[in-house]
Amino acid sequence: MSTLRRNLAPYFLVLPGGLWLLLFFAVPMITMLSLSLQQGDVVSGFSFTGHWQTYTDAIVNYRTQIVRSLIYGAIATIALIVLAFPVAYWIAFYGGRRKSTYLFLLLLPFFVSFVLRTISWRQILTDEGMLLGPLKSIHLLPADFHVLGTPVAVIFGLIYNFLPFMVLPVYVALERIDPRVVEAARDLYANPATAFRKVVLPLALPGVFAGVLMTFVPASADYVDSAVLGSSSTTMIGQVIQAQYLVNSDYPTASALSFVLMAVLLVGVFAYARALGTEDVMKVAAR
Numbered sequence: 001m002s003t004l005r006r007n008l009a010p011y012f013l014v015l016p017g018g019l020w021l022l023l024f025f026a027v028p029m030i031t032m033l034s035l036s037l038q039q040g041d042v043v044s045g046f047s048f049t050g051h052w053q054t055y056t057d058a059i060v061n062y063r064t065q066i067v068r069s070l071i072y073g074a075i076a077t078i079a080l081i082v083l084a085f086p087v088a089y090w091i092a093f094y095g096g097r098r099k100s101t102y103l104f105l106l107l108l109p110f111f112v113s114f115v116l117r118t119i120s121w122r123q124i125l126t127d128e129g130m131l132l133g134p135l136k137s138i139h140l141l142p143a144d145f146h147v148l149g150t151p152v153a154v155i156f157g158l159i160y161n162f163l164p165f166m167v168l169p170v171y172v173a174l175e176r177i178d179p180r181v182v183e184a185a186r187d188l189y190a191n192p193a194t195a196f197r198k199v200v201l202p203l204a205l206p207g208v209f210a211g212v213l214m215t216f217v218p219a220s221a222d223y224v225d226s227a228v229l230g231s232s233s234t235t236m237i238g239q240v241i242q243a244q245y246l247v248n249s250d251y252p253t254a255s256a257l258s259f260v261l262m263a264v265l266l267v268g269v270f271a272y273a274r275a276l277g278t279e280d281v282m283k284v285a286a287r
Contacts, residue, residue, distance in 0.1 A: 032255045032258060032259070033255070033259065034048060035251050035252060035255040036054060036055070036252050036255035036256040036258075036259060037049065037050050037051055037052065037252070038051070038251075038252050039051050039252065041249070042249045046251065046252070051252070054252050054253060054256045055256045055259070055260065057253070057256075058253055058257045058260055059260055062237060062240050062257060065235055065236060065237040065239075065240050066237050066260065066261065066264065068234070068235070068236060068237075069220045069221070069236040069237040069238065069261075070220055070264065070268070072151065072154060072155055072158060072220070072226075072236060073158070073215075073216050073217075073219040073220030073222075074216065075155050076155050076158035076159050076162065076215065076219045077166075077212055077215050077216040077219060079155070079159050080159055080162060080163060080165075080166040080211070080215050081166065081208060081211070081212070083159070083166075084163060084166035084167040084170055084211065085170055085204075085208075087106070087167055088167050088168075088170040088171035088174055088207075089170075089174055089200075091103065091171055092171055092174035092175040092177075093174070093179070099175075103168075103171070106163075106164060106167060107164055110164055114161060114224060115224055115228075117160075118157055118161065118224050118225055118228045118229065119228055121156075121157060121160065121228075121229065122148065122228050122229055125147045125148050125153055125156075125229070126148060127145075127146050127148070132145065132146075132147065148229060148231075149229075149230060149231035149233070149234070150230075150234065151230075151234050153229040153230060153234075154225050154226050154229050154230040154234050154236070156229070157224075157225035157228070157229045158219045158222060158225050161222075161224075161225065162215045162218065162219055165211065165214040165215050165218075166211040166212075166214070166215050167211075168211075169206075169207040169208075169211045170204060170208055170211050171207070172207055173203065173204045173205075173206050173207025173208070173210075174200070174203075174204050174207065176203075177199075177200060177203050177204070181199055181203075182195055182199055182200060185199045209273070212272065213269060216268070216269070216272075217265050217269070220236075220237075220261070220265060221237070221238050221261060221265070222236065222238050223236055223238030223239040223241070223242050226238070226239055227239055227242075237257065237261055240257060241254050241258055241261070244257065
């Protein structure tokens with residue numbers, strides 16, 4: 001009996017997480033897949049017909065928004081790496097006993113709702129707001145200069161809202177680096193730049209990899225920033241899906257677009273992992 005319990009113990013430990021994934025991931029995904037292959041409307045109802053043409057129509061009609069979303073997400077992710085790495089590096093190596101305080105200060109603005117923070121930036125970036133207004137009044141910017149409704153505003157919103165998701169995993173990877181390893185590199189006559197490139201950066205790759213996954217995927221699927229800070233010319237695919245679900249009640253098209261977006265993102269993630277060398281990253285993380 002004790003042997004049976006010991007053999008079943010791992011399965012009981014996995015059971016809560018497995019049930020959670022089944023109820024809130026597998027079932028919704030299967031339901032959405034079925035819905036994407038249905039035809040009908042909210043008045044007469046939807047019925048399963050296996051209508052795969054919905055996917056083709058969705059890609060043809062909204063390919064511009066799909067490509068735009070991927071471009072915005074990629075630009076925001078690259079900018080996040082550039083911004084987050086120095087912050088995480090400084091906290092990990094120079095934060096001392098106040099590392100937790102610095103991380104808390106970094107996360108403090110994000111205790112406010114995502115939507116409220118984005119709306120606040122809309123007020124700041126208005127043509128006569130607290131940022132552009134004074135610059136226009138002293139003629140550092142032309143009177144017709146504007147940021148809202150442009151790709152710059154949308155990408156800026158993505159960068160701001162997803163910054164912690166890049167800083168934290170990079171910080172965790174850097175914090176695990178033994179300072180003696182860096183000292184050993186310098187003892188072997190490596191200058192600071194070489195020590196960073198040959199030692200610190202490779203050991204930080206697992207954090208960068210995790211940060212890219214945690215920022216590129218949600219940033220490409222985001223619709224709040226593009227809706228609040230953008231315009232009709234900066235519409236992202238998340239906005240289209242939201243409109244098809246909640247405004248047009250075109251559930252098959254919305255479901256098909258969701259699967260198309262997920263497939264494109266998965267291809268991009270796998271390509272990134274292959275280019276980076278996931279096995280090498282995992283070996284570095286294990287060490």
